[in-house]
Amino acid sequence: MFKNNLKYEIKLLIRSHWLTILLVSVLLLFTFATFNGQKNVEKRLSDITKVENELHKKDSVMVTTLKKIEKGEKIDGPYWRLPSEPMTIGYRHPRLAIMKPETFSFLATGQSDMYTHFKSPTVYGNNFALDYSEMVNPVQLLFGNFDLAFVIIYILPLLIIAFTFNVLSKEKELGTLRLLSAQPISTVNWVLQKMLIRYIVFTGVILLILLTMFAVFSKGIFSDIGTLAGLLIIISGYILFWFVLSCIVNIKLNNSSKNALALIGFWLLIVLVLPATINQLGSTLYPTPSRLKMINEIRLIKKENEEKQNEIMSEYLRNHPELAQESNQDKFGFWHNYFASEKVMEEKTKPLLAQYETQLRKQQKLVSVFQFLSPAILMQQSLNKIAGTSENHYNDYKKQVFEFSNEWRNYLVPMLFKQQKFTIKNYNELPQFSYKNRVPNKIWFSIGVILLISCIIFFAFIGGSLRDKSVQKLLN
Amino acid sequence: MIHVIFKELKELARDGRFKIVIGISLILLVIATITGVNQYQKNNEQYINSVAKERSIWETQGAKNPHSAAHYGTYAFKPQFALSLFDYGVTKYTGNSIFLEAHSRNEASFSEASDQTSLARFGTLSINFVLIYLFPLIIILIGYNSYTKEKEHQTFRLLKSQGVHPVKLALGKWFAIYIPIFCLTLIVFLLLGIVLSNLENLAFFSWNSLLILFVLYALYYLIVTTLTVLISMWSKSSGMSLVSSLVIWILFSFISPKVATNFANKNNPYPSKSEFNTRIAEDKKNGLDGHNPWNKAAKKLEEETLKEYGVDSISQLPFNYAGYRMQKGEEHEAKIYEKHYAILNDIAIQQNSTYKKLAFLSPFIPVRFLSMDIANTSDNLHWKFTKAAEEYRIKKQAFLNNDIKDNSKLGDWNYKMSAQRFKELPKFSFTPPKLSNLLTENKESLVFLGFWLLLPFITMIWASKKI
């Protein structure tokens, strides 16, 4: 029966022009989305190149000045602008901490439009509370990007709905179902076979076009076959979920317009209403403390700090005896004070800032629970993770920058207190930042989840129909 | 025509699906309102506290050198506008506070979205979310088969044979679809108004704005209704009509805005923050530096000042030259910021105009923009807020620098302004633009809405005679 169904299903699809419509619309949507994704990555790269060039330019000026100083030439300007001072290097010539796009970044804009991809942590200043937001028109963030993730999460389900909502009901409404049911076959099996064939055709078309897009726009990703395979499988899994839903609706409701409405209802629920509601509930249940409050508190700490600076100073020196200078105390008084108060600021604000992280983590936990409820959420999370644009990636980037800023400080501050001058040699051995993607994408887990969800709803809702050989329910 | 309306409404009232959909929408509206009010009150309380606390921090900083105070700075906080609980607009993506310090103009920092999971990018359930995304679907649900059902049940021939005027029939059906949604919207806005006017500490609430919002959404629903009827007229079957209407809905509310984003970004890209800062630093380097007397422009200023007062050295000036130079430096820097932010603002305006021009693809876009603007949660408002904050910063800097200039002696870096004088700095206050100004600013969007109202309607009247 399968071979026969396969042959005629494809014949019917071709004759009804469905395949053509599908092919054309998918091709258009995917081309535009991949193109956009690629453009976004290019913009990100070009921004990175711009700041890198800027740094090179600044560096070469700095190196020239350094050379002059080393030769003993006199330089015009205040001493605190001379690159031979470690603090000048530390504050005015910071290194770039760049977050380069991943191979799959074009897939999903994720949070990449909100955050900056390069930061220059300085030797002093609030490195622990840096603002990573990028300059962007907020309307763009509100409306979002037309990227592959959007097409896959929002549009594919709609195409599936249009492609399958009346597989069975059409036969009933046309009248062929009575003739079919009078044949010695299990009608439920017959419907499922039709669905399976459509699933194979649909997924085949999508994956083929997707691979074509990748080959045209982003050949690089073929080097990471593991992730690519995971990506293709999770997309197939998401498509499967919607096919299973459509199967259930087809068999249970079996009326074209009711089917369409029910499926659209599910789409709205899963793609739009659930995520929006969960998000709203998440921020109500686990509200991040107001940033305004944080500002107030940090300001109060700062104020207290200034008042208590002298006390703090000795405390700090007790912690860092290697920095205590026997002579020249006056000369370095300023820096000691400064670093000491920064240190205290950092210590005192740590619990404050930690609140944001814990609340965010709680929200994330809520999301990871609810992704079992809405595969759209699961898909968004997975695609962002594959693309390296999830909030986890940006949080980790922040952490890496923070770690680097410590490294930077630890390199320069001792120089200051040991009264060393900064030289060309130091320049060549400055710590460099390199971003590592340390967030596991857990794609196989997500694939497992989406297949499990599909199986559970399949057997829960049409397991019974599978055993029932009569066609009575389908005909009425 | 009245008969047609009654008949359609009767059919609708008997449709179980309609009741379910209305029920779900109302539940969502209730959730949205409760969480919205809740958040609003919390945020507003926070805002009021923060303003008070920050002011007291400023006022109680004790005797201090004015320039230290300038570096210590203060904050400008964005008020929580009453209607922000109706439409969150872009507030999630813009910060609520700006640090006002010496020498630099800061961006509003800490957007809410960066403290939330990426789920926020799906959108947030708010009253406006239900009204702008879900209500049009109710219209589609009511109206998609208004004509096709008559065709399918073959009652259309019967109707025609009764001699009903086709235009009257079309208008009857059109009204019948529109009336339920209009009533529903009216109730939602009335209740919202009542809820809002019973809240305490509400900032800048006006019934007028709410009324305009109501009219705006009512107009949007009119457009959707007309299109739904039109599609139903032209469709061969209810299924096709439903699918076509939904495709239009998705095009309007999802695809067009996103496509517009990509166009806007491609045509008028924003600079990255660091690029922007580099450009400013570049300009600053060549200009007057209030701290650095070796700077070329600073030397020039010195010469000019000496000449103007007819003295040979700065110590002979009737005021503290250091304070004067600092203020001049500040003014110069402020000008640089103004220039660069003007460029940035221009890009934003260009981008938004790309969005608004794409309104010919989707009436959703002008409605979205107008709704944000009226609710005071738009990009537009945020720009106004940052500009006001900058003006205040400049005033604050002048206040402090002039104090050095007038009350201290040259070279006296230990000078301290009296603790009392900090209180003399006026408070920062920000009032949102007037409703009428907002509407004039959105002329373009209003014109597009007008077209969207008229063209489909005329087409509908014309098409009704053809079938």
Add this chain to the structure above:
Amino acid sequence: MITIQNITKKYGDFTAVNNLSFNVKEGEILCLLGANGAGKSTTINMLLNFTNPSSGTAEINGLDVVKNPIKTKEFLTYIPENLMLYPTLTAIENLDYFTKLSGKKFDTSELQLYLTEAGLQEEAHNKRVKTFSKGMRQKVGIALAIAKESKVLLLDEPTSGLDPKSSNEFMELLTKMKNEGVAILMATHDLFRAKEVSTHIGIMCSGVLENHLNTPEVSLKELETIYLDIMNFKNVS
């Protein structure tokens, strides 16, 4: 071949078929006559297991249809009142599809032979079915019965809406199949056709088989009288 014993079908309080029994042997045509709602179609639906009887049994080729819903369908062909086929497929393709679903496999020339045997002109064989009249579609149905070598043919109002010529042709086909040993059950309200083609006639009213006649034993006139008497009697009471 078709055996129905004491079958009853109730929908809530309403009894659609009440304690019905009959059988149709090979080479017999039983016409069920009756007004709309007399229970004719319900009887056929029960034989197809489209609906379950409330009590009693229905058998096809000795097999209970409720217990063997799929197996029994191997022996029968059903032609609904308005037989619908896939409009975008040709007659041959439709026939190919349905025969394969029944587990049979034929090559194109054999399928053409069956279509010809069922009376469909050759130029229509490769035309898409969307242009076909009801009569033409029914011929494809008959071709399916021939191809499946069905022992049982179930027909629901086959002649309604057919023009007299097509109707006549269809009756000839039925006679031919009867002579080949097929058991045919036909629901109709066309007395004239029933008298012409059947071997037995059952008159149904309100779910009850009021009369079971051997067709050759009655004339058309007598049949009409009996039929009308039953209808009038029922209406009065």
